[in-house]
Amino acid sequence: MNAMTQANREAWNAVAKAHYENYHVDKLLAGEPLLNDLVRTEVGDVNGKSLIHLLCHIGTDTLSWGLLGARVTGVDISPEAIRYARSLASQMGMEANFIVSDVMDLMEKVNAKYDIVFASTGVLCWIPDIHKLAATVRQLLKPGGFFYLFDGHPIRAMLGTTENGETIVQHDYFSAGVQEYDNFTDYILKDLEIPGKSYEWHWTLGDVITAFCQNRMRLAFLHEHPEYHYGGYTAFDEALNQREFFPQTFSFKVIAE
Numbered sequence: 001m002n003a004m005t006q007a008n009r010e011a012w013n014a015v016a017k018a019h020y021e022n023y024h025v026d027k028l029l030a031g032e033p034l035l036n037d038l039v040r041t042e043v044g045d046v047n048g049k050s051l052i053h054l055l056c057h058i059g060t061d062t063l064s065w066g067l068l069g070a071r072v073t074g075v076d077i078s079p080e081a082i083r084y085a086r087s088l089a090s091q092m093g094m095e096a097n098f099i100v101s102d103v104m105d106l107m108e109k110v111n112a113k114y115d116i117v118f119a120s121t122g123v124l125c126w127i128p129d130i131h132k133l134a135a136t137v138r139q140l141l142k143p144g145g146f147f148y149l150f151d152g153h154p155i156r157a158m159l160g161t162t163e164n165g166e167t168i169v170q171h172d173y174f175s176a177g178v179q180e181y182d183n184f185t186d187y188i189l190k191d192l193e194i195p196g197k198s199y200e201w202h203w204t205l206g207d208v209i210t211a212f213c214q215n216r217m218r219l220a221f222l223h224e225h226p227e228y229h230y231g232g233y234t235a236f237d238e239a240l241n242q243r244e245f246f247p248q249t250f251s252f253k254v255i256a257e
Contacts (some may be wrong), residue, residue, distance in 0.1 A: 004178065004199040005077070005102055008126060011184035012078035014194045016058060020084045023060050029091055033064035038229045039120060042221075042251055043148050046070040049115040052140055054103050055123050059085025059096070065118070066094050073097040073114070075106060104129065107136050114140050117147040124151050124208065125200040128178070134211040141256035147217065153224060153247035157202050167244075175202060209252065217254035225249045 001009070028034055047069030053062040056074030058081050066072040066089075074096065076082050082098045089096040101109050104127075117137050127133050137147045160170030178201055184194035205222075213219060224247040 001102060001105075004128070004197075005104075007197045008199060009077045009102075010196060011194050011198045012057070012076075013080040014184070015192065016078055016080035016084055018192060019081075020058055023058065025060070025088065028060055028063060028067075028088065031067060033067045034060050035064045035068075036229050038225070038251070039148075039150050040068075042150075042223070042253065043116070043118065046116065050112075051116040051118055052110075052112075052114045054106075054117065054119040054137075055126065056085065056098070057081050059088055059098060061118075061120055062098075063088055063092060063094060063096060066092075066096055070116070071095075073099065073112075075099045075101055075103060075110075077102045103127070103136060104132055107139050110140065112140075113142040113145070115142055115145045117141055117145070119148075120150045122152070123149060124154070124203050127203070128201055130203050130207055130211045131214070134215040134217070137212070138215045138217060138256060141217075143256055146220065146253050146255045147212070148251070148253045150229070150249065150251040153250045154202065154204055154208075155247055159246075167246075174204065177201075205250065212252075212254045216257050218257055220253040220255050222252040223250060225251070 024034055046065055049070050051065050051070040052073040052075065053065070054075050056062045056076045057078070059074045062072050062074035062085065074085055076085070077100070079100050082100045085098045089098070099110065117140050124130070141147065155173065158169050158171045158173045159167055162168055178199050181198045181200070184196065184198040209219065209222060226243045226245070226248055228248050
């Protein structure tokens with residue numbers, strides 16, 4: 001594991017406890033899936049299907065699919081996050097498999113094939129090689145199986161905010177390479193800052209779709225959404241779901257040929 005990946009792992013380890021305490025774990029434990037309606041509709045019926053969730057964090061979405069009848073596996077780089085995911089599964093009495101791994105190393109660790117590979121919300125910015133991600137997804141899929149992704153739209157990397165709260169174009173959409181940050185800021189607790197470097201990558205929509213289509217997968221749909229459609233954790237359920245005049249999120253589905 002290189003230094004950038006290790007730094008990101010340490011950051012995610014550091015926020016796992018706070019997320020366990022601030023996600024809607026109580027609803028999950030009561031048997032309520034935390035997936036939003038858009039994702040559930042676009043993925044469709046998962047009952048009886050095998051599903052592997054990449055970058056699953058503390059497993060709330062993974063276990064939500066389990067509540068809907070899928071046979072679930074979750075993968076995350078953070079041992080602390082996976083510890084909480086396994087605890088949740090135990091509390092729910094659910095059979096679920098959780099694997100600690102960098103998704104970039106998954107081809108060497110997992111030989112099983114799945115009906116569905118799933119990833120959602122805060123995925124692509126942690127991927128240093130989009131083509132390797134696509135190749136990994138294709139290896140994980142059964143013929144005819146599909147990959148579904150819901151994530152922040154890459155156009156948001158262009159945008160900034162003025163002191164008056166006005167959204168402006170501030171950055172180059174086509175900028176490539178890694179972005180280094182001096183601290184890891186949290187999306188749940190705004191005052192929580194984890195000291196230490198973290199690293200993110202930017203991929204255009206063209207980068208993403210091309211990578212998957214070049215790895216023997218056929219595009220079923222690509223949808224762009226003017227709302228966040230976030231859910232499952234506090235602070236982001238309602239306030240940020242207003243409609244904007246530019247894409248906030250996107251989703252796509254590719255089918256293994």
